[in-house]
Amino acid sequence: MSKKATGKIGVLLVNLGTPDTPNTPDVRKYLREFLLDKRVIDIPAPARYALINGIIAPFRAPKSAKIYKQLWTERGSPLLYHGLDLKQKLQASLGDRYHVAFGMRYQSPSIKSALEELREQSVERIIVLPLFPQYASASTGSVQDKVMEIVKDWWVIPSISFISSFCDDPGFIKTFAELGKRHMAKEDYDFVVFSYHGVPERHILKGSDNGYCQLGACCNTYNKRNKYCYRASCFATSRLLAAELGLREDQYTVSFQSRLGKDPWLKPYTDVILQELPAKGIKKVLAYSPAFVADCLETTIEVGSEFKEMFLEAGGEKWQLVESLNAEPMWVDAVKEMILNN
Template sequence: MISPAPVTATASQQPDSTGTTSVSPRIGVLLVNLGTPDSPSVPDVRKYLREFLMDGRVIDIPFVSRAMLVNLIIAPFRSPKSAKVYKQVWTDRGSPLKFYSEDVTALLQQQLGADYKVMLGMRYQNPSIASALEQFNNKGFEHIIVIPLFPQYASATTGSVYEEVMRIISNWQIIPQVSFVNYFLNHPKFIEAFASIGKKHLEKYKYDHFIFTYHGLPERQIRKGDSSNTCLQGDCCASWGVRNRHCYRAQCFETTRLLAKALNISESKYTVTFQSRLGKDPWIKPYTDDVILELTKKGIKSVLAFSPAFVADCLETTIEVGEEYKELFEKNGGKHWQLVESLNNHPLWVDTLSDLVKANTQKLYV
């Protein structure tokens, strides 16, 4: 039996209100990043934190307990502190996470052309996923490709995006074919893009050690998704395959191995770490701040720090890794700490997204 041949994306021709034939895209592309407050003001930061932390995939405890924790403790007390930090990264264009995401959306649209319509949505705050998806609702789109802008899969990030997209689309009268990009940590151009930024720093300085730091997760979230009952045991992340395909920690270690190979960094010269833990429950280890202290005790004087869980500069990269960890390192005897910038609007990052879209386009059949 011969399978139908894949259809290449071809914009349909439709007459507009003047009777002139116009090009109408057939495939929608939704890029989704985490989100950011509308401004660095305390009220806007508080609003953002409440929406973000009330997500049951982010703080995965019963609703009543989560509501009390977020609305009575975290949001009221953390928002003023977070607002001060947001002001440090805010620019004339606003939040870097948002405007770099907007840049990439425009560049991807330019590269893909009229056959596609590319929209940006934020999981929390604006522009919302709902407002972005509305541009595809009942407008003749045959296929929607959803790309969460998180290199590694985690329930709290990619999984949350899936849930929100499906919640919204489930109410549509006509539901087109929808496909999701689960992760892209091993895409050659993604690795090449991050490596090319790192190489610029390697050309300027000889580093004693390299840290690859990723956003942390509670250990319980890793265990919830562990169908093999082997995660967080021994050297469970020493390799990445079918058994631990969706383990966030294993994906982070694989990302590091690929980047280290691209940069010709030996295993003895780098450490994988996890940052941004919250609360008293154990999070995945090793913790970045603990490793920094261990390195300074060993006499390490210079570190080049990568943050490959983020594709755009944000608080967790610019402030936490770039400034707070630098201060900790130098306070304890280190001499030179350098953050490798995120992909932001790097051409190879746009090429990565273009490849992901085109690969998913091939799944559209007549």
């Protein structure tokens, strides 16, 4: 039987990306590709090129390289090997009817190479799952943009569908909650911080449904008008996680990390919030980073190490990061269900 007769379904998992090595030249190369994306830094191209090539990449790369060296393991970049582990386990779970490929939006393995892998399998259709739970133009939107840019040059384009958001997916929520419960079984925590990667406020307003999003109470419910609002999605994930963990509203907060530049980003800022908690009598914090499904620099280093140091210096006693989903069996099952349902 030929490959074309198998009727395989292609699955494309995509994460953000990582330098090939933690050395400065590779980190600089990664930063340039990442930050030159018009959906990441949405300013006119000439200004964006001048900013990235003239200031950010040259000066930030050496500092970032030092941090990446702290993150690197014998297997390399966690974001990469956790993604490859997820691919392998999902393939085994889905079986021969499916072919699972994995790509990065920036650097390698590229989205193009992953799509070529699926094309070689003569898949009859492709399901694309950007591994970002909450939709943002700078992450999920960028992946969708890149996929369409690549396949437009194919002579035969199979049916392609995107899973644009899974911020409220039951399997996603239950797996993250279970990881937190493992820590809560060992220690009594005063408070839970749900820290999400930030985006500029203008990104939210640009994507608003006819002015619906106002960066306020509009995010207190998750509905068809703010389904693709990153802020509303983060609050929706937090409410569901809090419910699964049995938390009251006064036992957790939602905040945002990793801002860049002087323009206003989503608030409150995690680094500000955590330094205020000890003065309120909150000394033991369980920290989540639910915008990431695989551990990386923003989880392990920023939330797990740098924020911990800030919290302890402010008078806190314990700051515990909940590990990301990585290739947890429950998460593999959850991804499988998302694929089967789409």
